[in-house]
Every structure is written in structure tokens, then in C-alpha cells.
Amino acid sequence: MAGLATIVRVAEVLFTAFFFGLTFEGIGRKITARIQKRYGPPWYQNFIDVFKTLTKHGWTHGWIFDFGVLMALGGVIATLSFVPLGNFVAFPGLDNFFVIAYLFTVGALGMAMGMVGTGNPWASIGVARALTLMLGYEVPFLIVITALMYYYKTGNISDIIMAQAQSGQWNIVKFPIGALVALISLQGMLGKEPFEAPIAPAEIASGPMVELSAKYMGLLMLMNTFMEFIEISLFVNFFLGGGNYFEFLLKYFIVWTLAVMISAVLPRFRIEQAVAFYWTVPIILAFVQAFFVVNGWVF
Numbered sequence: 001m002a003g004l005a006t007i008v009r010v011a012e013v014l015f016t017a018f019f020f021g022l023t024f025e026g027i028g029r030k031i032t033a034r035i036q037k038r039y040g041p042p043w044y045q046n047f048i049d050v051f052k053t054l055t056k057h058g059w060t061h062g063w064i065f066d067f068g069v070l071m072a073l074g075g076v077i078a079t080l081s082f083v084p085l086g087n088f089v090a091f092p093g094l095d096n097f098f099v100i101a102y103l104f105t106v107g108a109l110g111m112a113m114g115m116v117g118t119g120n121p122w123a124s125i126g127v128a129r130a131l132t133l134m135l136g137y138e139v140p141f142l143i144v145i146t147a148l149m150y151y152y153k154t155g156n157i158s159d160i161i162m163a164q165a166q167s168g169q170w171n172i173v174k175f176p177i178g179a180l181v182a183l184i185s186l187q188g189m190l191g192k193e194p195f196e197a198p199i200a201p202a203e204i205a206s207g208p209m210v211e212l213s214a215k216y217m218g219l220l221m222l223m224n225t226f227m228e229f230i231e232i233s234l235f236v237n238f239f240l241g242g243g244n245y246f247e248f249l250l251k252y253f254i255v256w257t258l259a260v261m262i263s264a265v266l267p268r269f270r271i272e273q274a275v276a277f278y279w280t281v282p283i284i285l286a287f288v289q290a291f292f293v294v295n296g297w298v299f
């Protein structure tokens with residue numbers, strides 16, 4: 001019975017990420033369109049796109065390409081299973097940041113392997129840019145999260161959520177500098193402007209996705225939706241107190257909307273500009289926040 005209950009909880013997490021992830025993406029496209037004086041597609045357009053692509057026969061580029069796509073989606077699904085939706089956890093006690101960070105790399109490496117396997121130079125350039133950008137945003141983000149875990153003496157996300165609830169103060173108030181750094185890093189994780197260099201449709205024809213079609217495109221669309229859900233969920237849990245299921249989704253939508261609005265009005269950095277930016281202002285602020293935490297200077 002315990003195993004069945006766990007399977008049900010995992011299914012609930014995956015359904016939440018699927019339904020609300022695609023729904024919020026559709027609303028985000030609508031918001032972007034209105035900011036840019038366009039009408040935009042309906043909010044349910046992403047559902048149509050995913051189901052349509054999954055029903056079509058795609059062109060493969062060999063077993064490395066096929067395995068890479070499956071590894072990418074499988075790695076992200078495994079990661080998502082351990083991410084708390086506020087106080088809803090599929091694997092209680094195992095929602096540790098180190099587990100999530102470890103599993104998350106499986107999906108990223110799978111996508112890199114599959115897309116490079118296509119042999120298209122635009123795909124290779126996009127993957128190289130994505131991995132380079134990771135060196136930019138992950139360093140300040142990990143410094144801030146490490147400082148957060150040092151303060152709470154745990155890497156368990158549920159414990160950090162509970163500590164915020166007990167103190168009646170979210171970490172965005174207690175660690176404002178770290179929250180700002182995490183938000184800037186989140187923009188890069190999501191691949192939103194001004195950190196869209198790995199995709200750059202007008203420059204490298206969408207980079208890693210240039211050779212994707214039909215069911216392969218559908219699977220990678222799902223992977224991207226789940227990746228976004230993981231990244232925003234971590235920010236909500238670490239800095240906005242998580243909350244119950246509905247509070248979590250409301251906070252998620254607010255963070256997502258903010259990221260979309262920023263993306264809609266900013267131009268794109270070149271890849272070297274993006275990395276140089278992350279290794280100056282955000283990383284300095286991250287060290288400042290870590291210094292404050294080590295010395296007990298928190299609000």
C-alpha cells in the first residue's frame with residue numbers, strides 16, 4: 001500500500017507539472033503578445049502543439065539521438081518526482097537539494113548528447129552555449145543556496161519550507177540579496193531574455209532544437225516544461241515559503257509572470273556578455289549574502 005501511495009503522489013506531481021506548466025506557458029505567451037502589442041495564441045495552444053507533435057512520425061538521426069531524447073525526458077521526470085510542491089512531497093524525507101541537483105544533470109546531459117548526435121552545427125553551437133551559460137548562472141545560485149542550507153543546517157527542502165512557516169518570515173525577506181541573485185539566475189535557467197543565447201531563433205535557428213520534429217519535438221517540449229517547473233518550484237520553496245498546494249501554484253504563477261514580463265522587454269545578451277554579467281554583479285552579491293549568513297547578519 002505504501003508503494004501504491006508513492007506512485008499516486010508521483011503521478012499527482014507529474015500531472016500538476018504537465019497541466020499547470022503548459023497552462024502557464026500559454027498564459028505567458030499571451031502576456032508577451034499583449035506587451036508587444038499583439039493578440040497572441042490562445043492559452044491552450046501549447047496543449048494542441050504537444051499532442052499534435054506526439055501523434056506524428058519524426059525523423060531520427062540514429063540511436064544516440066533517440067537515447068539522448070529519452071535520457072533527457074527521463075532524467076527531468078526523475079528529478080521532478082523529488083521536488084516538493086510546497087508541503088506536498090512525493091518522497092517525504094528524500095526531497096534533498098543535493099538529490100535534485102544530481103538528477104537534474106542527467107536530463108541536461110541527455111539533451112546535450114542527443115542534440116549533438118544530430119550532426120547539425122547549429123545544434124552543437126546551441127548546446128555549447130547552453131553549457132557555457134550554465135557556468136555563469138549556476139555559480140552564484142549555488143553560492144546562495146549553500147549559504148541558505150548553512151543557515152538552516154539542512155539540505156532538505158521541506159525542512160526549509162517548514163522553518164519559514166514557523167518563523168512567519170519568508171527567505172525573500174530574511175535573505176533579500178540572495179533572493180535577488182536567485183531570481184537573476186532563474187532568468188538564465190529558464191532561457192529567457194536577456195539570457196536566450198543558447199536558443200536564439202533568429203541567429204542559430206533555435207540551436208539544440210533545430211533538427212527536432214514531430215514526436216521528438218513533443219518530447220522535448222514536455223522536457224522543457226518540466227525543467228521550468230523544477231526551476232521555479234525551487235525558487236518558490238526556498239524563498240517564498242512554499243505553502244499549501246494552491247498557495248504554491250499562486251506563487252509559482254507570480255514568479256513565472258515576472259520572468260515572462262522581463263523577457264518581453266529586454267534584448268538578448270551575447271553568450272560572452274551573459275557569462276561576464278553573471279561572474280560580476282550576481283556572484284559578488286552572492287558572496288556578500290554568504291558573508292552575512294556566516295556572520296549571522298540576517299533579518
